[in-house]
Amino acid sequence: MKTNAVNMTEKEYLLPGNRTCPGCALSLAYRHILKALEGQVIATVPASCLTVLHGMYPLTSVTVPCVNTPFASTAASATGLVAGLKALGREGLTVLAIAGDGGTHDIGIQALSAAAERQNDFLYICYDNEGYMNTGNQRSGSTPLGAISGTTPILGKQQNQKDITAIMEAHGIPYVATANASYPLDLYEKVKKARGVRGTRFIHVFTPCPPGWSFSFSDTIRIGKLAVETGWVILYEVEDGAFRLTSASESIAKKGNLRPLREYLMEQGRFKNITEEQINELQGWVNARWKRCLDRAVNL
Amino acid sequence: MSRKITRKASGWILDGNHAAAQGVKLSRVQVIAAYPITPQSPVTETLSEFVEGGKLDAEYIAVESEHSALAVCTSASMVGARTFTATSAHGLAYMHEMLHWAAGARLPVVLACVNRAMGAPWNVLNDQQDSISQRDTGWIQIYARNNQEIIDSVIQAYKIAESVYVPVMVCYDGYVLSHTEMPVDVPSQENVDRFLPPYKPHTILDPANPKNYNLVTLANPRVNAEGVLCHGYMELRYLLQEALQNSRETIIRAGQEFGELFGRSYANMFWEDRLDDADIVIVAMGSLAMEAIVAADMLREAGHKVGVLGLRVFRPFPKADVLKALKKSRLVVVFDKNISYGLEGATCSEIKSALYGSPINAVIRNFIVGLGGRDVKARELVAAVNKSLSSLKEGGLTQEYPEWLCAI
Amino acid sequence: MTKTSYVNTRSYEIRWHGRGGQGAVTAAKIVAQAAYLEGYQGVTAAPSFGAERRGAPVSASTRISPQTIMVVSQVENPNAVVVLDHTLLKYEEVTSGLVKGGWLIVNSRRHPKELDFKGDFNVATADATRVCSNLRLIVAGLTVVNTAILGAFVRATNVVGLASIEKVISERFPNNTIDINLAAIAQTYEITKLEKIR
């Protein structure tokens, strides 16, 4: 029976009154990730918004064990946790490495790539708000072309983001998926499935950021859905090489009602200086990637 | 809100980060590679705005980590470009390998360290553990007490670095200076151009005259193709130490020239406040050296003859100058915003080594203060000095371990 | 030349209290700029250090002095406390350390007497929120009162004049926001109610 809002476990692992901004998609995503893992987890978190969500000593707003680690070493830290647990013969816990896009696409990619090549047995989740939001929104490897940030203040970013999920798939790991905080049930199912898989697993979770992207914090869910409806985010999973579109992306593929990317871009202040040329370039990129997904999907 | 900075006739009002960025712009830096980290990030943002707004003709590389930030700078400097990076705490620590490399390669990179506490655990506030932890990497270290000294030190850092071919770290307190606005006189571009000649690299990267840099270097000296006996590894390392030892003259001359051109002399390795008649000396570094002057006032009003030695250059450590300055002191109270774990504050050890073997028989007391942004008030400095005074008789010249101003 | 002692030329210290997004830090900086324009050699303005969250309490400080300011530690005994959001008054540290005879300036529609403060300091109030919402001075959904409250600050303390504050706003704010902010300051100045201790 598919999980829904009514039958999903009541137990929460995120306590009220945490330090995230109002309308934070990370807070929403993390809530459902921990529910899907039933709290049977040791998390390792680098310097990031999630560190701030966890709170300030001597308090934390999260009821699972968590090991903070310097920015570049999330996957290495997770590897250490897995090795330690194995050495002590402790089983049944999922080691969850969870970092932002800066900590995954940029400073932490070396440690992540090595861990994936070693097939270290942990679940790595990248919550992607497309910029260094914890330090006030500087551009990252995931910031889109044309987006304003603290370090691309006037001209906007001149390069498009890297496709980290494709990079991770290229490591031949058993489970890779994309998810989106605006589709919590799809995220919940994917984390639950990933929990049962052995080896390195990677889930790329899209988490819109109200202050960073300049939209009002009541619109987080709407912006996240718009990203899928315009193809900026494609919800899929790749299990031992089999590519399957999921949730809204699957229904959009079947109905063929992808909406123009402009509708998504115009909702966000970070794109206020984006040029027509950049919009067209992004639309072309989205269309090409959407087509690749349609060709690969086994469930259409 | 685009910032039209108000400019009174003589000066602007800038926080430390903006002062540093202005210094980089005036120095006509050509390659900037930096990674965001609190509290440094406004420096990278301001420089990005200068570059994108056409106000600074430079390449801004948004690297993926601090380790790469310095790797970009060292190679750009090797090619002959004037380079800059800025970081704090864990960013500086992550650069550690490259800090050694840049100094060993004798590259005049200038780095702004916005001083911040080291983890674990996480703390984004100010102390000087980060730059002090890098004191053995072969970099010259200059500490600023206020935002005027930040912009002035960045400009002088290039003059110094490019004369002695040693990289320079300009350190200033995170938040206490980096995010605090105060009046700053911004020199004119013409005067800075007059002060700062173009960078002439000691390296040649030209296919017409191919040279290879920093290959494997054996323990013993080795003869080259022309029969000349060249250095072994140790000789190269000795030359780096020699360069740091000799850089004192360059630092003082640069400070003098700066004074002649801009009206603010830096012909010193530390700031002296009423040391001439002082028998009690407070030693501090960075913005704490300003607060210490207020403490000295309070102690003077209570009848003590107190002076302040505000350390400016921590590497090369000015032993001879310190010796001269402390010759009349009977009590030296050293406040460290760092701790060399297992021993004492780093400044205290350097002061003791400076006095060793000299006729000065001063009692030395070391207080660890202000770690992780713990506020340090002038009256607390006064209390520490008074406590040291009362322990003069039975305390002995030094104590085994420093005292901490904290709530343990 | 006798060395100026920094002990008795204690600078005039202001502590600002607001919530993230209300512009308390900008207000602190504007007063520092204005004082500098009026010839004070020593000015500093600093935010409270740490992560700011929209709606969460934040504070900032300004120091003004005839000499260069040497004190870098945090403000402990402010001469004036400016409160941009009256709901913060319940926090004890908002008024803690306010010197005898100092000024507490609060953005509130109630008369100082109704706030019944048991401290030996003067109280001034002005409904800057209403002034700003009438002027549609809204940024990202929040009524921004940081310039308006400066009207009440000047009216109560007179440490800096309206003219220099207006000069800073005209030089530093984007053109299309200058007039609305100047109006907010002037209107708030007029409606400020002062209650001096007897």
Added chain:
Amino acid sequence: MGTRDCQHICSESSPAIGEAGTTGEWRDAFPVIDQEKCLPVRQNKPSCFLCWLYCPDAVISRTIPIRINMQYCKGCGICAQVCPACAITMVNEEEFCPSGTD
């Protein structure tokens, strides 16, 4: 008073509600539920509960009727935006406190 009594030798945190203080004070508007429109209330059986699903701070109870923990609700307004029955509206804080209590 020394802090040694906490016995920690490293930064060891324990879970607590309200780590960031009463975040309810951050909001400038708060959610009000119209019980006539709320589906679980109207059908008097567990259904919908999207507001519970989408709340980033887990301050909405999955009960009939729904209760919101006002001490910690940050007033983001997501529940109002996702409610299919438009049963939740955001009300400005100012209007909420009666003229007397400032």
